Amino acid sequence: MTANPIIGVVVEHDGEDIKPVSFEVINAARKLADLTSGKVIVFCLGLKEEGAADFFIQKGADEVRFLDHPDLKNYIHENYGNALVQEFEKTPLDLLLLPATINGKELSAVLSARLGVGVATDCIAVSFLSGNEVEAVRPVSSGKALATVRFKGKKPHILTLRPNIFRGSEPSVKRVGEIFRTDILLPDFSMFAQELVKNVGTQLDITEARIVISGGLGMQGPENFKLLEELAEVLGGAVGASRPVVDNGWREYSNQVGQTGRTVSPDLYFACGISGSVQHLAGMASSRCIVAINTDPNAPIFSVADYGIIGDVLKVIPALTHEFRKTLTS
Ligand SMILES: Cc1cc2nc3c(=O)[nH]c(=O)nc-3n(C[C@H](O)[C@H](O)[C@H](O)COP(=O)(O)OP(=O)(O)OC[C@H]3O[C@@H](n4cnc5c(N)ncnc54)[C@H](O)[C@@H]3O)c2cc1C
Numbered sequence: 001m002t003a004n005p006i007i008g009v010v011v012e013h014d015g016e017d018i019k020p021v022s023f024e025v026i027n028a029a030r031k032l033a034d035l036t037s038g039k040v041i042v043f044c045l046g047l048k049e050e051g052a053a054d055f056f057i058q059k060g061a062d063e064v065r066f067l068d069h070p071d072l073k074n075y076i077h078e079n080y081g082n083a084l085v086q087e088f089e090k091t092p093l094d095l096l097l098l099p100a101t102i103n104g105k106e107l108s109a110v111l112s113a114r115l116g117v118g119v120a121t122d123c124i125a126v127s128f129l130s131g132n133e134v135e136a137v138r139p140v141s142s143g144k145a146l147a148t149v150r151f152k153g154k155k156p157h158i159l160t161l162r163p164n165i166f167r168g169s170e171p172s173v174k175r176v177g178e179i180f181r182t183d184i185l186l187p188d189f190s191m192f193a194q195e196l197v198k199n200v201g202t203q204l205d206i207t208e209a210r211i212v213i214s215g216g217l218g219m220q221g222p223e224n225f226k227l228l229e230e231l232a233e234v235l236g237g238a239v240g241a242s243r244p245v246v247d248n249g250w251r252e253y254s255n256q257v258g259q260t261g262r263t264v265s266p267d268l269y270f271a272c273g274i275s276g277s278v279q280h281l282a283g284m285a286s287s288r289c290i291v292a293i294n295t296d297p298n299a300p301i302f303s304v305a306d307y308g309i310i311g312d313v314l315k316v317i318p319a320l321t322h323e324f325r326k327t328l329t330s
Contacts, residue, residue, distance in 0.1 A: 003036065003037065004036065004037050004038055004039070005032070005033070005036050005038040005039075005094035005095060005128070006038065006039050006041060006091065006092070006093050006094050006095075007029045007032055007033055007038055007039065007040050007041070007093065007094065007095045007096075007097065008029075008040075008041050008042075008043060008088075008093040008095070008096040008097070008156065009022070009025050009026050009029045009040060009041070009042045009043065009061070009096075009097050009098070010043050010045070010080075010084065010096070010097075010098045010104070011025070011026070011042055011043070011044050011052075011056065012075070012099055012101060012103060012104065013044070013046075013047050013052075015046075015047075015073060015074070016049070018052050018055070019099065019101070019208065020208055021099040021101060021163040021207075021208050022099060023055070023059050024099070024161065024163065024164070024165070024166040024167050025097050025098065025099050025161050025166065026040065026042060026056060026059045026060045026061055027059060027060060027166055027167065027168040027169060028097060028126065028161055028166040028168075029060060029095075029097050030059065030060025030169075031060075031168070032095070032126065032127070032128060033060070033062075035128065036128055038094075039062045039063065040060055040061050040062050040063070041061070041062065041063045041064075041065060041091065041093070042056045042061040042063070042064045042065070043065050043067060043084060043087060044056070044064060044065070044066050044067070045066075045067045045072045045075075045080055045083055045084075046067070046068070046069070046071075046072030046073045046074070046075075047066060048068075050066065050179065050181075053066075053177075053179045055171065056177075057175050057176065057177035057179075058171035058172055058173055058175050059169075059171050060169075060175070061177050062177050062178070063177055063178045063179075063180065064177060064178070064179045064180070065087065065180045065181075065182060066179070066180070066181045066182070067083045067084075067087065067182055067184050068181060068182065068183050068184060069083065069183065069184040069185075069186050071186055072184065072186075075107075077103075077106050077107055077110045078110075079186055080107055080110075081107065081110040081111055081114055082184075082186055082187065083184040083186065084107075084111060085111070085114050085115065086184060086185070087182070088115065088156065092155065092156070093155065093156035094134075094155050094156060094157070095134060095155070095156055095157050095158075095159070096108075096111065096156040096157070096158045096159070097126075097159055097160075097161055098158070098159075098160045098161070099160060099161060099163060100121055100122045100123070100160035100161055100162045100163065100207075101160075101163065101205065101207060101208070104160045105121050105122070105160050108121060108158050108159075108160045109121075111158055112158050115154070115156070115158075117153075117154045117155060117156060117157065117158060118151050118153070118154075118157055118158065119158040119159070119160075120136045120138055120149045120151070120157075120158075120159050120160075121138065121159075121160045122138050122139065122160060122161075122162050122263070123136040123137060123138045123159045123160065123161050123162065124137055124138065124139065124146075124161075124162050124165050125137040126159055126161070129150070133150050133151060133152060134150070134151040134157045134159075135148060135149070135150050135151075136149050136151075137149075139263075139286075142259045142278070142279070142282030142283075143263070143281075143282050143283075143285060143286060144282075162263070162265060163207050163208045163265065164207075164208070164210065164264075164265040164266060164267075165265060203238065204232075204236075204237070204238040205254075206238045206239075206240045206254070206255060206257065206262060206264050207262050207263065207264055208238075209237050209238035209264070209266055210236075210237070210266050210267045210268070211232070211235045211236065211237030211238070211266055211267065211268045211269075212237055212238055212239075212240045212257070212264050212266045212268075212269050212270070212284070212287070213228045213231050213232050213235070213237050213238070213239055213240065213270040213272065214228075214240035214241055214242065214255075214257055214269065214270065214271055214272065214274060214284070215228050215239070215240075215241055215242070215245060215251075215272045215273055215313070216241070216244070216245060216271070216272065216273045216274030216275065216280075217242065217244050217245060217273060217274075217275075218272065218273015218274065218275075218294065218295070218313055219245070219250075219272060219273045219313060219314075220273070220314070221250070222248075222249075222250035222251070224313075224314060225239065225241075225250065225251065227313070227314065227317040227318060227321070228270075228272060228317065230317075230318075230321050231270070231317055231320060231321045231324070234321055234324045234325045234328060235268075235324060235328075237266075237268070239251070239255060240255050240256070240257040240262075240264065240284075241255040241256055241257065242256070242257070242258065242274050242277075242280055243256055243258055243260060243261060243279065243280070246261070256283075257280060257283040257284050258277075258279045258280045258281075258282055258283035258284070259278075259279040259280075259282040259283060260279065261283055262283060263282075263283045263284075263286075264283060264284050264287065265286045265287060265288075266287050266288070267287075267288045267289060268287070268288070268289050268291065269284050269287035269289070269290045269291070270291045270292075270293065271284070271290065271291070271292045271293070271294075271301050271305070272293045272313045272316075273293065273294065273313045274292070274294070274301055275294070275296075275299050275300060275301060276292070276299055276300035276301025276302070276303070276304065277300070280301075281304060285304055289306045289307070290304055290305045290306050290307075291305060291306065291307045291308075291309070292304075292305035292307070292308050292309070293308075293309045293311060293313050293316050293317070294308075294309075294310065294313075295310065295311065295312055296310075297310050
């Protein structure tokens, strides 16, 4: 087993709030560090407010490093990559963990190429083995199989962790840690990259949401997705979609669940007017509880559903929203 490994975590934020998945990654890092007498260093780029540091420490960080530069305010992979490579030169890491979000996966690839080290994305388990090796498990072939990957050689070994898998312990207010702030130098071109920043809105990301309410062609038109948005608002969830819905332009691609969309593992997944093709299942079958609503009792989605409602989504969804609102606000 690796002795006293240094485990880095890169957290994500939207300029103000820390993305909840970051705390899951810190939690995973802490568990590994506790087993190996290791140390967890959290890297937070471009965030002026230091209030989050206490949460990072309570969740398991031994050290929090804020990396500062005006061009780190928004995520740009070149700038984040440059800043982190500088930090890793000062403090060599054994392991680097990032969330398996769009940004996290991109940044992991950039760092892997810059540092010449291995990367495994979308991992659902990670452990240290004897002889300094790290082992991770990740779904492959659209979730039909699990691959076990082992890292050897140059470090840090880089892994991105799938959201909603590594949740864990409550924060401990007794934990203590150190906080550092470092000014980073970036090349001149970094300012041009800022022009590429696109506002992607403040909607809850479907990969991070604990409740996802997805609609398929059975929703019959884009105007009916407001029913799903209402239910999502009552439950604190996010709205997803099947591919044809996205292809029709009813919802954005970032909403698409499935083989060619995004993979979600929420506590609760509503499949509303979705038939349950293998390509859709590839993106949501690992949900903890699946509720399917469909007029066709033979729809394949019912074979993976924990609860099935045979009925018209346009009637069932408003009724569910009404009941949940009543129950949750009483
Ligand atoms: C290479 C490849 C990649 C793909 N990737 C993806 C992907 O990432 N994600 C994805 O979703 N698909 C993907 N697909 C498409 C996939 O094969 C299916 O075509 C798609 O998932 C079907 O979407 P759907 O369930 O919304 O539509 P349908 O299959 O048309 O199902 C609509 C369902 O709604 C039900 N319905 C109709 N009216 C109502 C009503 N009023 N109330 C309740 N139920 C109703 C019907 O009974 C039916 O079961 C991919 C396909 C290929 C070939």
